[in-house]
Amino acid sequence: MVGAGRFAPGHLGGLTQIVPFEMVDAVLESTRTVQARVRAxxxxxxxxxxxAAALFAELGYGQVWARMTAGLDGIDVADPVSSALAQARRRIGVKPLRELFDLVRGPAAGAARWRGLLVCAIDGTSMFTPDTASNLAAFGRVGGGNGPSGYPMLRMLTVVACGTRTVLGAVFGTLSVGETNYAPKLLGCLRQGMLLLADRNFAAAGLIEQVAATGADLLFRAKTNRKLPVIGHCGDGSWLSRIDTTTVRVIDAQVAVRLAGGPRRSERYLLITTLTDHRRYPATELVALYHQRWEIETSYLELKSTILGGRVLRARTPDGIAQEIYALLVTYQALRIAISDATATAAATTDRAGFSIALNTARDQVIQAAGVIADTTIDLIGKIGHAVLDHLLPAHRRRTSPRVVKRAISKHRAKGDIDRNSYKITVDVTINGQLTTGP
Structure with a gap:
């Protein structure tokens, strides 16, 4: 049920059906990286x-190879040394992985839609690379009060479909380039029928113009001291304004969170949107919808904490880093597609799907070389999907917890008394004096 002969170790367990042999062969052909002769x-x-290395981030490539071949009993497979694996990775280069990501990226079934619009979010994060001269020259270190970071760091920016957390586009590079400078490189994945969410860092006039030019709508938070002149009033307390040549609607909201058994806290939100019809797109619903922006933070948690375990990337050269990140994004996307297919089939919400369950089931199938090729009776959910559905998380509860460091880098207790408990909440939204209460 795997490839024949020397191709037998080339599989990704059950995820091979999402990234099949034909897809990989096609990108190798188009990037002219097919081997000239059939090598080991x-x-x-x-x-x-x-x-597969993205699934086993804690292992070296030799140990990853051992897991890919563990289930191939009776098949004579190569036993390459680490230098042979390194040479093979250099021979492949970055292009096939980048093109493979272009093929698998995009929204999956079950992506969140609000009033017919596909809800997406854009944001950035940083990742550590090995401390080599070439990585340092390409990415640099970040400075701080206690000196520069111990490892070179890169910046990655993605657009993620809320709900399914599938990746629509990604760009990465030196940390010296800001998020708003990387963002225009991602606008090619936007189109009419999408709604892009972003935090205050992205509310620059030029970027708002560029997003609006794609045909997609936007819902960005702005700094509360930003001056936005009134050119028209809406019936729900919001108003129309203009940023350069783009007409936007401004929602000035006071969001108060009442904690069950705890205090009450309040914060002002100034939101900018190109959805100017206040009857079709009520302000209170847009304020609530903006919370979906945190889906992209959860996707970064899954990438950096669940998959990588907070580890530094492997590659010691910038080209190797690019190759590794694209492999990580392809594998993450395959996992997310498997989860989305399962929850869509069972009419369950993706919020209840355990990402770590999908990851560990995928790892088991690589070791067992299981589910590589579909049976004659096709199971649209597969082993990974069944594992997710068999262990659904509890229904989502609306709650809050303080955004503080819960486990300090230092072994000593962080100073000060901080309430680290989570509370159920009730949210009150006031828009220019009009109050709406929600659970």
Whole structure:
């Protein structure tokens, strides 16, 4: 149920059906990286090695290879040394992984829609790379009060579909370039029928113009001291304004959170949107919808904490880092598609799908070389989907917890008394004096 002969180790377990042999062969052909002769490590096998390495971030490539071949009893497979694996990865390069990501990226079934619009979010994060001269020259370190970071760091920016947390686009590079400078490179994945959410950092006039020019709508938070002149009033307390040539609607909201058994806290939100019809897109619903922006933070948690375990990336060169990140994004996307397919089939919400359950089931299938090729009776959910559905998380509860460091880097207790408990909440939204209460 795997490839024949020397191609047998080239698989990703059950995720191979999402990233099949034909897809990998096509990108190798288009990037002209197919091996000139059938080697002990054919190009297709090397691509799957890179993808499998994203599932086993704590292991070296030799141990990843051992897991890919563990279930291939009775098949004579190569036993390459680490230098052979390194040479094979360099031979493949970045292009096939980048093109493979272009093929799998995009919203999956079940992506959140609000009033017919596909809800997406854009934001950035940083990742550590090995401390080599070439990585330092390409990415740099971040400074701080206690000196520069111990490792070079890169910046990555993505657009994520809320709900399914599938990745629509990604860009990364040196940390010296800001998020708003990387953002225009991602606008190609936006189109009419989308609603893009973003925090205050992205509310620059030029970027708002560029997003609006794609045909997509936006809902950005702005700084509360920003001056936005009134050119028209809406019936729900919001007003119309103009940023350069773009007409926007401004929602000035006071969001008060009442904690069950705790205090009450309040914060002002100034939201900018191109959805100017206040009857079709009520202000209170837009304020509530903006909270979906945190879906992208959860996707970064899954990438950096659940998959990588907070580890530094492997590659010691910038090209190797690019290859590794694209492999990580492809594998993450495959996991998210598997989860989305399962929850869509069972009419369950993706919020209740356990990402770590999908990840660990995918790891088991790589070791067992299971589910590589579909049976004659096709199971649209697959082992990974069944594992997710068999262990659904509890229904989402509306609650809050303080945004503080819960486990300090230092072994000593953080100073000060901080209430670290989570509370159920009730939210009151006031828009220019009009109060709406929600659970």
């Amino acid at each position: 490590l054919p190009s297709r096998v090397v691509v799957y090695l890179l993808l």
